[in-house]
Amino acid sequence: MLKQLLAAINDAGYVSKPALAAELGRPLVLVEEGFAALVRMGYLAEDAGAGCVDLPCGKCPYASMCQKEPVQMWKITDKGRDLLANMQRAG
Amino acid sequence: MSITIALVGNPNSGKTTLFNALTGSNQHVGNWPGVTVERKEGQVRHGNTVCRVVDLPGAYSLGAFSEDEMVAREFILTGNPDVVINVIDATNVERNLYLTTQLLEMGAKVVIALNMVDEAKEREISIDEKALARRLGVPVIPTVASRRNGLEQLMNAALAVASAPRNGHVRLSYGESIDDKLAKLTNLLKAGRWDYPSGWLALKVMEGDEYVRKIVADEQSMQRSKEFLRLWDEIAANEDYYQLEIVDSRYRFVGEVTQDAVRRPAVAVETATDKLDRILTHKYWGIPIFAAIMFVVFQLTFAIGQDFLGEWMASAVEYIGEFLESLLLTVNAPQWLVDFTGNGIIAGVGAVVEFVPLIVILYLLMGLLEDSGYMARAAYVMDNTMRAVGLQGKTFISMIVGFGCNVPGVMATRTLESKKDRMIAILINPFMSCGAKIPIYLVFIAAFFPAYGGAALFAMYALGIIVAFIMGKIFSKTLFKGEVSHFIMELPPYRMPTLGTVLRSMWDNVSGFLTRAGTTIFAVVSLLWVLAVLPGGVEPYGPESILGQIGLAIAPIFKPAGFGTWQASVGLFSGIAAKEAVVATLGMVYAGVEEGMELVMSIREVFTPLTAVSFMVMTLLYTPCAATLGTIRKETGSGKWALFSALYSFGVAWALAVVVFQVGSLLGFA
Numbered sequence: 001m002l003k004q005l006l007a008a009i010n011d012a013g014y015v016s017k018p019a020l021a022a023e024l025g026r027p028l029v030l031v032e033e034g035f036a037a038l039v040r041m042g043y044l045a046e047d048a049g050a051g052c053v054d055l056p057c058g059k060c061p062y063a064s065m066c067q068k069e070p071v072q073m074w075k076i077t078d079k080g081r082d083l084l085a086n087m088q089r090a091g
Numbered sequence: 092m093s094i095t096i097a098l099v100g101n102p103n104s105g106k107t108t109l110f111n112a113l114t115g116s117n118q119h120v121g122n123w124p125g126v127t128v129e130r131k132e133g134q135v136r137h138g139n140t141v142c143r144v145v146d147l148p149g150a151y152s153l154g155a156f157s158e159d160e161m162v163a164r165e166f167i168l169t170g171n172p173d174v175v176i177n178v179i180d181a182t183n184v185e186r187n188l189y190l191t192t193q194l195l196e197m198g199a200k201v202v203i204a205l206n207m208v209d210e211a212k213e214r215e216i217s218i219d220e221k222a223l224a225r226r227l228g229v230p231v232i233p234t235v236a237s238r239r240n241g242l243e244q245l246m247n248a249a250l251a252v253a254s255a256p257r258n259g260h261v262r263l264s265y266g267e268s269i270d271d272k273l274a275k276l277t278n279l280l281k282a283g284r285w286d287y288p289s290g291w292l293a294l295k296v297m298e299g300d301e302y303v304r305k306i307v308a309d310e311q312s313m314q315r316s317k318e319f320l321r322l323w324d325e326i327a328a329n330e331d332y333y334q335l336e337i338v339d340s341r342y343r344f345v346g347e348v349t350q351d352a353v354r355r356p357a358v359a360v361e362t363a364t365d366k367l368d369r370i371l372t373h374k375y376w377g378i379p380i381f382a383a384i385m386f387v388v389f390q391l392t393f394a395i396g397q398d399f400l401g402e403w404m405a406s407a408v409e410y411i412g413e414f415l416e417s418l419l420l421t422v423n424a425p426q427w428l429v430d431f432t433g434n435g436i437i438a439g440v441g442a443v444v445e446f447v448p449l450i451v452i453l454y455l456l457m458g459l460l461e462d463s464g465y466m467a468r469a470a471y472v473m474d475n476t477m478r479a480v481g482l483q484g485k486t487f488i489s490m491i492v493g494f495g496c497n498v499p500g501v502m503a504t505r506t507l508e509s510k511k512d513r514m515i516a517i518l519i520n521p522f523m524s525c526g527a528k529i530p531i532y533l534v535f536i537a538a539f540f541p542a543y544g545g546a547a548l549f550a551m552y553a554l555g556i557i558v559a560f561i562m563g564k565i566f567s568k569t570l571f572k573g574e575v576s577h578f579i580m581e582l583p584p585y586r587m588p589t590l591g592t593v594l595r596s597m598w599d600n601v602s603g604f605l606t607r608a609g610t611t612i613f614a615v616v617s618l619l620w621v622l623a624v625l626p627g628g629v630e631p632y633g634p635e636s637i638l639g640q641i642g643l644a645i646a647p648i649f650k651p652a653g654f655g656t657w658q659a660s661v662g663l664f665s666g667i668a669a670k671e672a673v674v675a676t677l678g679m680v681y682a683g684v685e686e687g688m689e690l691v692m693s694i695r696e697v698f699t700p701l702t703a704v705s706f707m708v709m710t711l712l713y714t715p716c717a718a719t720l721g722t723i724r725k726e727t728g729s730g731k732w733a734l735f736s737a738l739y740s741f742g743v744a745w746a747l748a749v750v751v752f753q754v755g756s757l758l759g760f761a
Binding site for chain 1: 154183185186331338339342343345355368467474484485488506508577582
């Protein structure tokens with residue numbers, strides 16, 4: 001499931017967990033777990049941001065004027081890209 | 092008779108509630124040796140058996156990623172519990188079963204407490220406990236620990252399993268090649284002396300568990316076995332592959348176990364979000380659709396904000412001005428105060444406040460887009476374009492924030508991890524049309540392009556984005572070279588915007604606008620009024636006033652751009668304090684030129700359509716306001732970058748304004 005998930009993320013170009021769950025025929029919770037596992041093993045990385053992490057939005061004086069819906073970003077790491085390349089080679 | 096029961100489960104699975112329900116007040120708390128993890132133990136008598144219950148720390152897996160995981164697995168493997176009760180959250184079975192698979196791999200005697208079944212029922216999740224038990228090979232007992240439901244059956248099952256020789260649970264397969272290696276390694280490890288089962292050690296070695304690998308590597312007897320060393324090197328060379336296959340096998344196992352045994356409410360295979368996204372995030376149509384949506388937003392802003400509400404607000408400002416003037420005359424206030432109030436504050440601050448209805452409508456519509464989840468799509472459809480010009484897709488999020496105000500826009504660049512991406516995003520953010528620039532556009536649009544208000548406003552926003560892209564590309568090729576970070580955006584599901592959220596979002600922006608009008612703009616207008624009437628004896632608001640002299644000194648700079656008047660120059664100069672001050676200053680200086688004349692009428696007499704466009708381009712792009720420059724200094728940690736931002740943006744704005752005017756003149760638009 002994890003390899004297919006990584007390939008599906010790469011193919012889609014964006015992450016929509018419900019769409020990935022439907023594509024892989026897995027429950028959404030399992031797809032969310034898959035994300036966590038791929039992050040844990042270093043195939044996928046969450047964009048932590050540079051400074052907002054230490055400053056909860058509620059305490060930021062500009063929070064009310066900022067993006068109301070924070071956008072979560074993911075990155076396929078070099079290790080993940082190697083895996084995708086190997087998968088492609090293996091057909 | 093006495094036995095030891097270990098309680099293990101994911102955080103929030105209700106494990107501690109179950110522990111409290113089982114042991115009541117008969118418990119004590121300490122620490123696990125060598126770590127700061129809390130150790131909770133209690134006692135419960137069930138029939139003739141005294142059960143020592145150990146509440147292990149909550150964990151999602153039994154790897155070596157945290158102290159909690161280490162403590163839990165160490166106790167299960169070496170603490171000799173007679174039975175392990177694995178508490179599973181019935182509303183999240185799939186996730187919780189990952190830990191269960193690891194318990195089975197350890198060879199532990201397991202009983203599953205399927206907890207919170209009442210909540211699962213409420214959420215219409217149906218679970219076939221018998222099917223689960225059959226597939227896992229362990230008893231599965233439904234419980235509601237908070238109501239003490241199912242505890243009797245759970246204890247019965249735990250005692251039965253504890254007294255039985257071993258669970259008849261299933262073994263996981265990790266694929267033929269890994270299973271073979273695992274069997275060989277397990278065999279070889281049997282020669283060593285361990286506190287852990289050799290099968291589990293072999294699995295952990297193949298999974299790349301650093302803690303276990305060290306234990307095995309340190310064992311002398313293993314070092315003497317050539318066969319072991321050969322296998323060890325082979326495993327090390329393919330560590331990533333084995334780890335992924337093993338973890339993947341566990342998820343596959345969980346999928347097989349839960350298939351048909353756990354049923355959730357039917358969710359359409361293709362959600363409305365998916366259907367919408369197929370159109371709105373289309374590779375080719377995504378950007379035109381985004382542009383069309385924004386165009387409609389600006390058209391509506393004009394149609395509602397100007398045609399319906401604009402006149403009403405202008406009349407209100409005029410009425411307040413007349414009322415204050417007559418009040419001051421009635422109380423025999425000095426002439427300078429009457430003049431300051433009428434020609435200074437009302438003409439200046441009032442000129443800004445008149446545009447509040449348009450600002451309200453614009454941010455109301457933007458709030459609707461944002462609350463619906465569309466803005467994340469806008470960032471996504473721009474992603475490819477952004478990347479093509481050397482910018483990271485997420486930069487567009489900070490640009491969208493900059494549409495409200497450049498200060499939070501610059502701060503929003505904090506979400507960019509790479510320093511290079513962040514510096515570029517900071518330097519291009521002021522090109523976004525913030526709320527403070529809108530009154531400037533609106534005055535000139537009302538004067539020259541009233542029939543094309545929406546299109547003109549749209550063009551200003553689009554130009555800001557295009558210039559930002561071009562400068563981003565130049566920066567990424569010169570000052571901040573390097574690869575573009577390749578990030579993938581997660582799109583949240585669409586949702587119906589809620590009135591409360593949209594109104595709050597609109598109010599946040601409008602209140603900021605009004606606050607600036609009542610503080611910064613008031614202060615700037617007051618200062619400029621003093622400069623406009625001094626020195627005594629000269630004609631107020633005339634070229635001989637201090638303000639006029641400042642304007643005359645700057646004006647030649649703007650002559651090639653077509654608006655080299657002292658009024659336009661002081662307007663731009665004051666805009667560095669705050670962009671709204673441009674309109675406030677123009678309102679004041681033109682009100683002084685011709686008493687009682689509306690700002691729009693005055694502008695129509697002084698500017699031409701071409702110089703109006705040139706002036707709008709200048710105000711869109713030139714030096715950021717003082718607050719934004721201060722934020723750039725703070726966020727880059729250097730006054731040099733703030734100075735650079737001030738100068739380069741002025742240069743870009745001036746060059747483009749000159750191009751607009753000169754090319755327009757050549758084409759006969761002058």
